[in-house]
Amino acid sequence: MKILITGATSGIGRQLAVDYHKLGNEVWAIGRDDGRLSELASLGLHVAKVDLSDREASLAWFAGLASLDLAILNAGTCEYIDLPAFDSRLVSRVLRANVETMAVSVEGVLPLLRRGVRPHLVGIGSSAAYLPLPRAEAYGASKAAVAYLIDTLRVDLRREGIDVSLVSPGFVKTPLTDRNDFPMPLRVSVEEASAAIRQGIARRRSEIHFPRRFTLPLKLLSWLPRPLWGRLAQTMVKP
Numbered sequence: 001m002k003i004l005i006t007g008a009t010s011g012i013g014r015q016l017a018v019d020y021h022k023l024g025n026e027v028w029a030i031g032r033d034d035g036r037l038s039e040l041a042s043l044g045l046h047v048a049k050v051d052l053s054d055r056e057a058s059l060a061w062f063a064g065l066a067s068l069d070l071a072i073l074n075a076g077t078c079e080y081i082d083l084p085a086f087d088s089r090l091v092s093r094v095l096r097a098n099v100e101t102m103a104v105s106v107e108g109v110l111p112l113l114r115r116g117v118r119p120h121l122v123g124i125g126s127s128a129a130y131l132p133l134p135r136a137e138a139y140g141a142s143k144a145a146v147a148y149l150i151d152t153l154r155v156d157l158r159r160e161g162i163d164v165s166l167v168s169p170g171f172v173k174t175p176l177t178d179r180n181d182f183p184m185p186l187r188v189s190v191e192e193a194s195a196a197i198r199q200g201i202a203r204r205r206s207e208i209h210f211p212r213r214f215t216l217p218l219k220l221l222s223w224l225p226r227p228l229w230g231r232l233a234q235t236m237v238k239p
């Protein structure tokens with residue numbers, strides 16, 4: 001398979017890139033960090049330094065590829081809001097990093113997938129989008145937007161024969177969550193995350209979520225009336 005992975009220089013994306021390469025696929029790993037890109041190149045992956053916040057440069061780079069069978073749009077970030085300060089620039093930053101880069105990536109990979117074999121588009125969202133979580137105003141909004149974007153693409157791309165999957169992980173141990181200063185229940189390793197995502201992709205699941213012991217209870221809670229959830233969520237709010 002010809003596979004492209006964004007955000008492949010770190011965490012979940014890096015593990016997916018290395019694992020898919022080991023399985024004999026042709027992998028394009030993209031990111032911004034020179035050192036980590038060189039390390040992936042030394043393992044035999046195709047690498048490219050692409051800042052997805054630069055639309056023109058990103059689209060020019062994508063246009064240089066011939067075709068893709070699988071595109072995993074994973075690049076992203078997380079920042080939390082700390083009230084009473086509400087900084088709208090933080091919200092813009094997170095929306096730019098998680099939603100706009102995903103839209104640019106979709107624009108770049110769609111023509112390539114249309115020339116691929118059994119094409120499959122995969123977007124990495126988050127189980128944080130299931131329900132309102134403390135301090136996640138910006139991150140949750142960005143991942144809710146990603147979920148809508150990917151779920152709608154599934155509807156619109158069906159007639160073209162392009163499968164579309166949304167991945168909603170729970171907590172995964174990566175440099176991104178190593179910055180968190182709160183308990184992260186049932187956090188899994190990148191190896192476990194990669195295995196769950198690859199299994200879901202192989203089965204061409206529309207929705208891939210893991211670990212289920214975390215995401216299933218969260219889904220159940222998301223069915224509660226919002227005022228009731230609002231009261232329960234107070235137990236998670238820092239004093």
Ligand SMILES: NC(=O)c1ccc[n+]([C@@H]2O[C@H](COP(=O)([O-])OP(=O)(O)OC[C@H]3O[C@@H](n4cnc5c(N)ncnc54)[C@H](OP(=O)(O)O)[C@@H]3O)[C@@H](O)[C@H]2O)c1
Nearest residue numbers: 007009010011012031032033052075076126171172174176
């Ligand atoms: N870890 C979790 O618990 C968790 C849970 C749910 C969802 N997720 C989602 O999973 C994805 C990966 O998270 P992670 O934990 O693996 O994070 P990570 O280790 O911080 O990796 C983020 C990756 O995104 C890349 N990236 C960010 N902005 C970019 C840009 N403008 N252009 C190109 N690349 C960019 C980074 O590249 P450089 O480092 O080279 O700049 C890096 O490779 C994110 O979308 C995140 O929201 C993570």
